[in-house]
Amino acid sequence: MTTIHLYGFAGSTYVRSAMIACEQLGLDWDLKPLEFGQASHLALHPFGKMPALQHGSVDLYETAAILSYLNDLAEGAPLIPTEPLARARMWQLISICIDYAYPALVKATFADDTSQIDTEPADRCLAAIETLVKSGACLTGDRLSLADLVFEPMLTHYLKTIPGGEKHLEGRPGVTRWYRDVQKQPAVIAAYRESQSE
Ligand SMILES: N[C@@H](CCC(=O)N[C@@H](CS)C(=O)NCC(=O)O)C(=O)O
Helix, strand or coil: CCCEEEECCCCCHHHHHHHHHHHHHCCCEEEECCCCCCHHHHHHCCCCCCCEEEECCEEEECHHHHHHHHHHHCCCCCCCCCCHHHHHHHHHHHHHHHHHHHHHHHHHHHCCCHHHCCCHHHHHHHHHHHHHCCCCCECCECCCCHHHHHHHHHHHHHHHHCCCHHHHHCCCHHHHHHHHHHCCCHHHHHHHHHHHCC
């Protein structure tokens, strides 16, 4: 199989989602550096973000599109549920992550003084996801889906960055259980190992 090239920094939450997907799907992939903000970067991603993907003649950017593409490369496209409501919930969760959780759990933490961050928007996201999380080990049920891959890096970033970390999960048994379980997934562990070796 032609190697999949992911462009970006391993510390980026969205890049990590794509790395976990490649690991989970058993794809042949590598992580390529970006000359951030330079013409070579903008040629891959006109909005100057990451990740971007190259696979043979295919160029792609935007995480949800990349994840969907990676999933379809694998036998049985296992990371998108086939049951209609579970599939809709997966896209709902991904939309929540991109539109609300990324600004609240990741972008907000880029402040100089993390003790001054307003945690209300993050709490609102966690409350919404608490009502949607299923009783299985994964967000949409028993099987890992793209939603798990998008949310895990964001929550990990938030808990590691803000003062008090895991106390923000108190009173949220569904998210707490899910987070504990998803961190044991071999693909998640492998992607973190890759980040540390960067
Ligand atoms: N809509 C994009 C957002 C990607 C994004 O915001 N990536 C972050 C890293 S996690 C980034 O490139 N940040 C650099 C910047 O905003 O300058 C996607 O879904 O891929």
